Amino acid sequence: MNFQVPQYVDLEDKLAFRLTLKQLGWFALGGFILFVFWTLFEKWVFWLAFPFVVAGAAAFAFWRPAGLSLFSFLMGGFRYSVMPKKLTWKKGVEDITLEDKYGKRELDTSEDDFKEDIRRKEKEIERVGDLARILDEKSDL
Numbered sequence: 001m002n003f004q005v006p007q008y009v010d011l012e013d014k015l016a017f018r019l020t021l022k023q024l025g026w027f028a029l030g031g032f033i034l035f036v037f038w039t040l041f042e043k044w045v046f047w048l049a050f051p052f053v054v055a056g057a058a059a060f061a062f063w064r065p066a067g068l069s070l071f072s073f074l075m076g077g078f079r080y081s082v083m084p085k086k087l088t089w090k091k092g093v094e095d096i097t098l099e100d101k102y103g104k105r106e107l108d109t110s111e112d113d114f115k116e117d118i119r120r121k122e123k124e125i126e127r128v129g130d131l132a133r134i135l136d137e138k139s140d141l
Contacts, residue, residue, distance in 0.1 A: 030054060030057025
């Protein structure tokens with residue numbers, strides 16, 4: 001049996017005026033804010049706020065920075081600034097000590113340990129290079 005697989009499942013349905021429900025909601029919120037300005041404040045305040053509210057509603061409805069809705073983008077930035085940052089321990093960090101008020105770093109390990117680490121990393125790089133050559137020679141591309 002053949003079944004049709006739906007395509008474009010990540011697209012939202014267009015409801016009215018070729019706008020999605022979220023876009024209509026943002027414009028409705030902008031209209032409500034303008035209505036509040038019209039009824040509570042003097043008319044010059046309404047006309048002063050009008051372009052900013054319309055631009056804000058349009059930005060929230062249509063602008064997608066980094067592929068996210070503007071609301072999600074701003075909430076991510078807010079969450080990042082408010083939430084505590086998690087610090088994770090990494091092996092080898094305990095050897096680093098911050099010294100006195102000048103903030104200098106001193107490493108407790110010897111120079112021989114560093115040289116050994118460099119030799120080990122160079123060997124790993126050589127092995128990766130050898131593997132790449134073998135794959136290039138054996139492939140039929």
